[in-house]
Amino acid sequence: MTPMDRYDTSQIEPKWQKAWDEADLFRAVRDERPKYYVLEMFPYPSGRIHIGHVRNYTMGDVIARYRSSCGFSVLHPMGWDAFGMPAENAAMASGGHPKDWTYSNIDTMRGQMKPLGLSIDWSREFATCDPEYYGQQQALFLDMLEAGLVYRKPAIVNWDPVDMTVLANEQVIDGKGWRSGAEVERRELVQWAFAISSMAEDLLDSLDRLEDWPEKVRLMQENWIGRSRGAQFSFEVETAPDGHGAIEVYTTRPDTIFGASFVGISPDHPLAKTLEAEDPDVASFCSRCRKLGTTAEAVEKAEKLGFDTGLRARLPGGFVEDLPVYIANFILMDYGTGAIFGCPAHDQRDHDFAVKYGLRIVEVMRPKGADRDDGIELPAILEAPFVPPKDELVEYIRPVAGPDQMTGQQAIDHAVSWFETVHRKSDNVDRQLGVGVTKYRLRDWGLSRQRYWGCPIPVVHCDTCGVVPEKKENLPIRLPDDVTFDVPGNPLDRHPTWRDVACPNCGAPAKRETDTMDTFVDSSWYFARFTAPRAETPTDLDDAAYWMNVDQYIGGIEHAILHLLYSRFFARAMVRTGHLPQGTEEPFDALFTQGMVTHPAYVTKGDKGQPVYHLPEDVDVSARKVAATGEAVDVIPAIKMSKSKKNVVDPMDIIARYGADTARWFVISDSPPERDFEWTPEGAEAVAKHLSRVHRLATDIARADRDANEHDAALEKATARAVHEVTEGIEGFGFNKAVAKLYEFTNAISKSDAGAEARRAAMRTLAQLMAPMTPHLAEEVWQMLDGEGFVMRAPWPKADPALLVDDTVTLPIQINGKKKAEIEVAKDADKATVEALVLDQPAVVKALDGGQPKKLIVVPGRIVNVVV
């Protein structure tokens, strides 16, 4: 064997990467072809790429290269989601600067991505921490401010009283600051917010149009936006402090008002705050509630706690007994009015609460057909609440309005009308008790962050002029470089010269806003910036009109709600402020969410029983022992790769050992793309073997004596089927299935006894079909077999439909639904013919035992089922 024959990736891959570069193949150009924009969620520059990145970008690259072969002008860009906390944490830990850390990480990761041979237009690359990017983001912010889409409002944050700094939710561990260990307090700050809830209705209704999004993502967004229809009304509180004579409540179950047994208000409710100031017991209860942290998760998981204020709430008209008013820790100030009434009989949380504080449990409805007994407290309802689905017909014992039997939804509708016009018999007047309202769970998006490494908010605070927007000609407002992280808190806040500026309006001394923007802002419009990454304005409308929308967006399911919702909001805001053309309000035509990459982890127990993880290379996997010590290890089959579990595989090692094509092929084979993918050393090894087998097969075929016989029926049929099925696999994001078909096709070529020309033709098609996945090997094979130009420039092959159908089909015969035999019939055999054949089958004759079949089901071309 000469060196030329070997499948030497270290020679082949750089060679083709250089050739592609020199031909400038991946530059996205506007021309007469139809366009296709494929985008993978851009990475955070954490330091090194991991296999998850390889899988994500390989999927995008398969689509990009495939579409390019299909004649599209493809835009496939890459950038960096470069602002965020890790850079500041690194600066605090090792004294460097977030900027240096970030850009050096970007250099490293770009250097790691290039050997993968991705068809990316690198000329469009940017990082969100580039002043050229965030300056345009500041311009967007100013336009949104003018359009009324940004405003200031108070918001609650986690405050670390020792470090004197605001903490992110992930920095609060068990209610304590991660560095200081101090008990975290809630603090209210005035913050900037995007008016995303003003678009709630459109964001919800438009989900129906996103047909090429996963159903689960649309459902998650729908639930997140959370449209609810309910009633809003007031309880009167006679002995309340001044200004709190009424408690406004919102409920989605007004039909249960006659089962109310308490009124609950949030610890952050204005009434609670007033009482807190007067009563130390209330204050201590509220402060206890506030230690829970700010996440909804913490609040909902916590034990239900209440504090009886001693106040009594009265529903005007005297329809319900006066109720006690509790401050309760599970009521969120952000949702509805921050106050509710509790109906323990028909709500789990209210039930828990009532049991704990000995409140009445009054039944309103009952399963249909249950005994009608007017006992107020029945044993069953004391045990558990009755919470039927809203569309189930139930028996109302205490209907607010409407018939005795109705569904929950009908009862709610009746109850809403009742609240709007109650008729009181005693004085024979109609009065309005409340109103039917539609509310959304979606809250406005607080964007202020008390951190350095983010996009500065371009406003100035002036004593005389108030909040003054920066002038656009002053943008970008750059982050100062001369900052230190030796003390906690935001360095901008204590910067000697950056903070103090002249008011853009009156020129008097003023202070710059020192908060920066949430990094979700950066990632909410980068897809638009890629269409004109060097424009002097946020976007170029011509370029945006040509390239938008993103035809295929690919990323992790963890972004199903926030990132995608914020991007949908931003697209709308950009259309409204003239930065995107009409029709781009939904910026992502198709969305695909890929699974994680997992790897086995190897663990032993330390001397204190704590888990000790071992690197795969230190473990003798087949013997399940630590190689050096012989200690037995437990194998955890497949968990998410993480450094702490020592189960991380470095893509660079894989490329060095097997080449990029092996890494690319392996990450999309075997597992369906939407599911988690398990990296195994055996799997990678097997792929490398297969690819070198393809290379060897191509070499052999290229060498074979040429003959004139170009046609081979069997091979042509196999080729047509491969073209058809691989194309279908790629189009439907079934890369694992496409790969399986490529294995089959390779086997078919390898086993074929067809002439050299016929095999050359089949092999060229194989190269084309493999090109999106293993582009370097495909180019090499294509060249060996005299393919013209680059394989990725060759038009995608088409299957001859005539070769895809067989003349006969094999029909399985089931008896009572289980397969017992099969028959071979003509493709278009009629029912009578098939029936006759079936009844002749020995297995059928035996099963019938001389009798007649009860039923004979013939599904033409598919199956026969004999029911005996």
Next chain:
RNA sequence: GCGGGCGUGGUGGAACGGUAGACACAAGCGACUUAAAAUCGCUCGGGCUUGGCCCAUGCGGGUUCGACUCCCGCCGCCCGCACCA
């Protein structure tokens, strides 16, 4: 806690409501070789009274001529929960 998803051989997985296990990995056997590697070929869900029969798609029910697929209830794991990205 709430919302969403997933669960099929020893392993990853395939299967318009229609032959469960395609295609691979691992394992075993064989060929080639002085030998090994590489390569090629064969076997490979479990059980049994093995020319055949029975049981099998997390568990328990249901719909259907027929269910991995649809419906209901559990169990386990994963994602998100608004300041991680």
